[in-house]
Amino acid sequence: MLFESIGSGVNHNEELCRILLELAEYEKNSNRNIFKYEAYKKAAAVIASHSKKITSGAEASKLKGIGVKIAKKIDEFNETGKLQKLENIHKDDRSQAINLLASISGIGPAKAQSLVNDGITTIEKLRQNTHILNHHQQIGLKYYEDFQKKIPREEIQEIEAVIKRNVSKMDKEFLVTICGSYRRGKPESGDIDTLITHPSFRYDKKRKKTNETSSMLKKIVDALKDWACRLSPESITRRLDIRLLPHDQYFCGVLYFTGSDMFNKAMRAHALEHGHTLNEYCVRPIGSLGTPGEAVPINSEEEIFDYVQYPYRKPEERNY
Numbered sequence: 001m002l003f004e005s006i007g008s009g010v011n012h013n014e015e016l017c018r019i020l021l022e023l024a025e026y027e028k029n030s031n032r033n034i035f036k037y038e039a040y041k042k043a044a045a046v047i048a049s050h051s052k053k054i055t056s057g058a059e060a061s062k063l064k065g066i067g068v069k070i071a072k073k074i075d076e077f078n079e080t081g082k083l084q085k086l087e088n089i090h091k092d093d094r095s096q097a098i099n100l101l102a103s104i105s106g107i108g109p110a111k112a113q114s115l116v117n118d119g120i121t122t123i124e125k126l127r128q129n130t131h132i133l134n135h136h137q138q139i140g141l142k143y144y145e146d147f148q149k150k151i152p153r154e155e156i157q158e159i160e161a162v163i164k165r166n167v168s169k170m171d172k173e174f175l176v177t178i179c180g181s182y183r184r185g186k187p188e189s190g191d192i193d194t195l196i197t198h199p200s201f202r203y204d205k206k207r208k209k210t211n212e213t214s215s216m217l218k219k220i221v222d223a224l225k226d227w228a229c230r231l232s233p234e235s236i237t238r239r240l241d242i243r244l245l246p247h248d249q250y251f252c253g254v255l256y257f258t259g260s261d262m263f264n265k266a267m268r269a270h271a272l273e274h275g276h277t278l279n280e281y282c283v284r285p286i287g288s289l290g291t292p293g294e295a296v297p298i299n300s301e302e303e304i305f306d307y308v309q310y311p312y313r314k315p316e317e318r319n320y
């Protein structure tokens, strides 16, 4: 009963979520208003995990994180089938150019805005000015068209095998997990979210790392540092999102980078209600004064669910 509102992993309010997420992107990219961005994202997460279709703003405002303004938008959308604010954004060239540039891997809202201020509003114009981009942004631009293409699951499986083979050649104890939508069982993904750890690489008070592991980790980063990979010279270049995590933070990282984003938000909110803070690094109990204590030791994803009293969900059941 208690968990009913967490839902079954099915989103009954997909369209509403989509418009709230679009408004969130607009606030982040065009206005750089992180506060409003977070508010829209939170509202979308709450609505996505609601157990039934929402038919009015009044109904939505009973949910945590839905205020008067968002409730009004829900009513407008339900009554007219559209949102005037979004229609205006779609017609606004500046917002569209900022969104386009911010969709290049490595380019954030601030950079996108400064480019548009300099009159660079298209991919073609940016390609004539690559000197103003850093290494990551140059890679993102170079493979812009390739990175737009979804990656079939079978191809990620092959890339996963190649990465694992190469990493275990250095040391059998390395642990590699491909997270993101792939781990949630999706038939295709936007990128390849790769997490790597080693039992002797630990985050503790002294941030200890043996020299040997450290140099191996450096080798892996160097080998993969272009954030791009392809199976053969003819293949499409794929985006590799790769992170090295200390072993004691690995499972919180795996949970976080498996997502979905909205599932994470719902789980974190639940954790807070049950006396724990949860983030991509650790789980911490909240003490009587309201401050988080020491991180608890975590050795599996299931343990995190246990600590925060959230019923375990397999990755394929985290798709909203």
Ligand code: 8DG
Residues within 6 Å of the ligand: 179, 180, 181, 182, 188, 189, 190, 191, 193, 241, 256, 257, 258, 259, 260, 261, 262, 264, 265
């Ligand atoms: P995709 O690549 O197939 O499009 O989907 P994805 O794998 O779910 O998304 P992602 O952008 O690669 O992000 C991987 C996970 O990182 C995501 O599922 C959950 C976590 N994550 C959050 N918040 C955010 C956020 O604000 N941005 C991004 N990029 N990831 C986030 O929990």
Ligand code: CA
Residues within 6 Å of the ligand: 179, 180, 181, 182, 189, 190, 191, 192, 193
């Ligand atoms: Ca991904």
Ligand code: CA
Residues within 6 Å of the ligand: 180, 191, 192, 193, 241
């Ligand atoms: Ca990613």
